[in-house]
Amino acid sequence: MRGVSVVGVGMIPFGKYPAKSLADLGWPAVKAALGDAGIAPRKVQAAFCGTALGGMMAGQRILGRIGLTGIPIVNVENACSSGSTALRQGIMAIRSGEYDVVLVVGVEKLTKFGGGTLPLEEEDWEVSQGLVMPALYAMRAQRYMHDFGLTARQLAQIPVKNRANGALNPDAQMRTPVTVDQVLAARPVADPFTLLQCCPTGDGAAAIVLCATSRAAEIRADLVHVRASELTSGRYVGGYRDMTTPEITVRGAAEAYEQAGLGPQDIRVAEVHDAFSIAELLYYEAFGFCRRGEAGAFLESGATAIDGTIAVNPSGGLLAKGHPLGATGAAQVVEIVRQLRGEAGPRQVAGAKVGLSHATGGGISGFDHGACSIHIFAT
Amino acid sequence: MDSVIGLLLDTGVDDDRALLLPGDALRLAAPGGPVLVGGRCEGCGERMFPRHPVCPACMSEAVVAAEMPRHGTLYAFSTVHVAPEKWAKPFVVGYVDLANGVRVFSRLAGTVTIDGPVTLGVAEVGRDADGRPIRSFVFAAEG
Numbered sequence: 001m002r003g004v005s006v007v008g009v010g011m012i013p014f015g016k017y018p019a020k021s022l023a024d025l026g027w028p029a030v031k032a033a034l035g036d037a038g039i040a041p042r043k044v045q046a047a048f049c050g051t052a053l054g055g056m057m058a059g060q061r062i063l064g065r066i067g068l069t070g071i072p073i074v075n076v077e078n079a080c081s082s083g084s085t086a087l088r089q090g091i092m093a094i095r096s097g098e099y100d101v102v103l104v105v106g107v108e109k110l111t112k113f114g115g116g117t118l119p120l121e122e123e124d125w126e127v128s129q130g131l132v133m134p135a136l137y138a139m140r141a142q143r144y145m146h147d148f149g150l151t152a153r154q155l156a157q158i159p160v161k162n163r164a165n166g167a168l169n170p171d172a173q174m175r176t177p178v179t180v181d182q183v184l185a186a187r188p189v190a191d192p193f194t195l196l197q198c199c200p201t202g203d204g205a206a207a208i209v210l211c212a213t214s215r216a217a218e219i220r221a222d223l224v225h226v227r228a229s230e231l232t233s234g235r236y237v238g239g240y241r242d243m244t245t246p247e248i249t250v251r252g253a254a255e256a257y258e259q260a261g262l263g264p265q266d267i268r269v270a271e272v273h274d275a276f277s278i279a280e281l282l283y284y285e286a287f288g289f290c291r292r293g294e295a296g297a298f299l300e301s302g303a304t305a306i307d308g309t310i311a312v313n314p315s316g317g318l319l320a321k322g323h324p325l326g327a328t329g330a331a332q333v334v335e336i337v338r339q340l341r342g343e344a345g346p347r348q349v350a351g352a353k354v355g356l357s358h359a360t361g362g363g364i365s366g367f368d369h370g371a372c373s374i375h376i377f378a379t
Numbered sequence: 380m381d382s383v384i385g386l387l388l389d390t391g392v393d394d395d396r397a398l399l400l401p402g403d404a405l406r407l408a409a410p411g412g413p414v415l416v417g418g419r420c421e422g423c424g425e426r427m428f429p430r431h432p433v434c435p436a437c438m439s440e441a442v443v444a445a446e447m448p449r450h451g452t453l454y455a456f457s458t459v460h461v462a463p464e465k466w467a468k469p470f471v472v473g474y475v476d477l478a479n480g481v482r483v484f485s486r487l488a489g490t491v492t493i494d495g496p497v498t499l500g501v502a503e504v505g506r507d508a509d510g511r512p513i514r515s516f517v518f519a520a521e522g
């Protein structure tokens with residue numbers, strides 16, 4: 001199997017851009033990634049565009065703006081994993097030998113829906129009965145707190161950490177730090193979550209240029225290599241299911257580590273899917289960063305801070321950087337690549353050589369999550 | 380939550396009021412009170428709620444109607460404050476584990492606790508775009 005390397009990354013600052021079209025959110029990220037790679041657009045042989053709610057032909061709409069057309073363009077929908085699934089498709093297209101240079105873009109415009117919780121598929125049974133995404137994660141949190149004694153104050157420290165990181169990231173949507181007391185006093189959304197424990201809705205785009213490793217040295221010297229590209233779907237369970245451990249991520253993590261020939265002890269920096277405060281804690285355990293039931297104490301130890309042993313969400317994560325669904329997975333990779341190249345400025349994780357990105361989502365009845373995509377990168 | 384409790388165990392058949400549930404998922408006039416009707420696969424015995432036309436365990440299409448237990452144990456719950464317009468807020472949702480192995484996502488009422496017992500009822504849970512009441516099944520804390 002051919003190796004794949006990242007030769008360019010770019011994104012626009014996540015935020016609210018109600019006046020901009022999806023196409024006009026997307027092309028600046030693509031141009032930035034091509035500029036970062038220092039290659040002409042005509043070098044790109046195929047493109048994969050991830051968007052969850054962007055509608056038909058998102059990739060063509062974006063790439064038409066900058067004349068990057070006449071190549072195969074594949075549009076990918078996989079809920080919150082759309083961008084990372086597009087990335088995996090791009091990686092496989094190079095691995096297969098079909099292409100040498102591939103563009104991946106993730107994009108979303110959520111301001112078109114107004115505010116409130118994300119619009120979910122009304123055909124879904126649980127949605128028809130009133131399920132909203134915050135409630136799904138809130139039930140996980142309640143059960144986890146019941147089973148493992150996690151406190152509301154411990155839970156509130158996740159947004160405190162991630163907002164502090166986001167304050168250091170010019171691409172983050174939320175750039176003001178918050179305190180535990182502010183988190184707990186914010187408007188309730190779905191108990192135990194307040195507004196500050198839920199990722200904001202917003203718009204964004206991020207892009208990645210991939211190249212076959214055998215050709216990548218022609219483009220740049222400081223390469224970041226893909227060590228694992230993993231995608232799986234949740235297992236459908238109609239009956240009882242342990243909501244305190246995300247089975248899809250546990251399985252995906254094991255497969256990704258096996259593919260990379262690495263383990264949790266090798267990961268120095270990780271961008272994980274902290275759509276709600278509890279999620280990041282569940283993923284500490286799912287990735288083996290700490291043992292089951294110990295995520296609260298692990299967080300409090302400072303292990304997952306930028307200067308900790310395994311920096312988690314130095315970009316600010318979904319909670320601070322924002323979560324424009326299809327853009328999220330691609331933007332996580334932008335952060336990991338910048339970290340591994342040593343370009344992350346005040347939020348740089350010292351000595352980061354191996355990093356991981358994880359995007360999972362799709363709240364549908366009977367699944368922990370619908371989709372999960374995990375990537376491991378190394379210099 | 381109080382508004383839901385007030386309407387709880389409104390079990391009368393009241394056909395001019397909108398019901399959320401399609402088909403026969405909730406049987407209001409069953410002997411002994413309302414009951415959820417799910418499915419049982421004749422191929423492998425899998426039980427499900429709601430009832431689907433095909434079994435997710437064995438792909439058999441021989442799925443017959445099966446009444447679900449009226450009592451269950453609450454696995455997890457949350458009080459929801461932000462949700463689409465049509466729902467009366469705040470409201471409580473949770474997963475109810477039934478003795479037959481099925482887990483049901485449901486509205487809840489009363490002072491519920493994790494691992495606590497709950498019983499099936501029916502209540503108004505919101506209003507549709509035309510202002511008509513929406514009713515659905517609601518599991519309530521026992522005792």
Ligand SMILES: [Zn+2]
Binds near residue numbers: 422424425435437438
């Ligand atoms: Zn069956």
